[in-house]
Amino acid sequence: MTDFRVPSGFEEALRPPVRMRRARLAHAVLRVTRGKGSEPANARLQRVARRVPEVMVKITGRTRDGGHLQRHLDYITRNGKLVLEGPDGERLSGPAEVRALAEDWRAELDVLASRKDTPVSLSIVLSMPAGVDPGRVHDASRAFADALFGDRHPYVFALHTDDRHPHVHLTVRALGRDGERLNPRKADLQLWRETFAAALRDRGVEAEATPRRARGVVRKSERTPVRKLRERFERGEGAMPETLKGALKDAARSPAEAAPWEVRLRQRQAQIRKALVVEALRLQASKTDADRTLGRDLEVFVRTLPPVATRREILARALGEDQGRKERGRARTR
The missing domain is CATH 3.30.930.30 (BirA Bifunctional Protein; domain 2)
Known part of the structure; x- marks a missing residue:
């Protein structure tokens, strides 16, 4: 008999980010x-852990x-x-x-x-x-x-x-x-x-x-028209999209403290990942082969989740790296 139980923190992550009764x-x-x-109760978690x-x-x-x-x-x-x-x-x-x-x-x-x-x-x-x-x-x-x-x-x-x-x-x-x-x-x-x-x-x-949050993804996917405009700009075939300009401005004046929604996002991801780690360790101690396999898969899944970073943070990091390269280049030419 399986020892599996849906991790309480992850169960919340699997719920759609909308009220389904409104469908x-x-x-x-x-x-x-x-x-x-x-x-089976663990079938969906198995698929998530294997990244189907x-x-x-x-x-x-x-x-x-x-x-x-x-x-x-x-x-x-x-x-x-x-x-x-x-x-x-x-x-x-x-x-x-x-x-x-x-x-x-x-x-x-x-x-x-x-x-x-x-x-x-x-x-x-x-x-x-x-x-x-x-x-x-x-x-x-x-x-x-x-x-x-x-x-x-x-x-x-x-x-x-x-x-x-x-x-x-x-x-x-x-x-x-x-x-x-x-x-x-x-x-x-x-x-x-x-x-x-x-x-x-x-x-x-x-x-x-x-939902994205169950896979450790915290950024919304880019809308198709915006993506096409950005790709045209990156190929040198068009102007920088206004959305990208605004995002870069926000990243350039990165606040000293994270916004409240960013704090909540990190807290939610921490809860999800902690719940998965606890369940992975518990399943690995099970007497059932299938449970132990799922436990190992869960551990690998958590270890390889992407770092929690918003678009603003990613752009701010890229701007910082770009500025660092420019400063090193100027230093070499002196």
């Missing part, structure tokens, strides 16, 4: 695991009219070269069928929508790291879309394999068959991540959807 689509998500037995790949589910935009939707569908089908798939195996190929779909969605919105700025569709990307079988990403994405939107919102999707990361572009009509509009909250996005991860695991792909 609008929770009942649909729960259908994914209905009828299946629950996994994390899924990405991201809303990339909304289309505002028929023309906008048409351009988006042209993009995800590579101007008709890729097939769009819909519910129940429906397949749309060629510019004419894609154009007809865009017109149908726009026309239905014109009849039923009461606001001019109501979006026609929601654009979602489902992605996994390089090396994952694209076919399984495709099948998991189909299951994800069917579970969440199949009986309420029309949708189409296309698999892209021309990038290192296999990913699916999923386009969902914002206006549901019941007249309700799709307006996901943060809680929905976390449930969507967990749903996609479960669908991948059902197909033999190791995947997780844990």
Whole structure:
């Protein structure tokens, strides 16, 4: 019998950083695991300790009219070269069928929508790291879309394999068959991540959807437009983004004391890491081989967690190193 127990400090870290009861689509998500037995209590912690790949589910935009939707569908089908798939195996190929779909969605919105700025569709990307079988990403994405939107919102999707990361572009009509509009909250996005991860695991792909703090990550990921602007600047092809200018100014006038939110962040990470160390040592003393293995994996996981550093602290350190190099260079030329 296992001696495993979920570490109390880490259990809090595994909870999504939002109130799940605020999710609008929770009942649909729960259908994914209905009828299946629950996994062992330590299964998720095992995946976290082994650093299995994390899924990405991201809303990339909304289309505002028929023309906008048409351009988006042209993009995800590579101007008709890729097939769009819909519910129940429906397949749309060629510019004419894609154009007809865009017109149908726009026309239905014109009849039923009461606001001019109501979006026609929601654009979602489902992605996994390089090396994952694209076919399984495709099948998991189909299951994800069917579970969440199949009986309420029309949708189409296309698999892209021309990038290192296999990913699916999923386009969902914002206006549901019941007249309700799709307006996901943060809680929905976390449930969507967990749903996609479960669908991948059902197909033999190791995947997780844990909050950043459970993995020792304290910085939010860079938004795609900001990242592209920064990369252009670093290549010498554009001006420095305003967000980067502001971050560098903040780092240059680094305060004598850490901000209250930085103190809380460090305290939370310290609690999480301490809880994991205690559990790792306890499991390593277990009589069960599986527990001892998990204990060793946990110890390695904690030892290799990244240092706790905010963006301001990282930039301040980089500025200090750059200033140090300049001063050493001036000293050598004297």
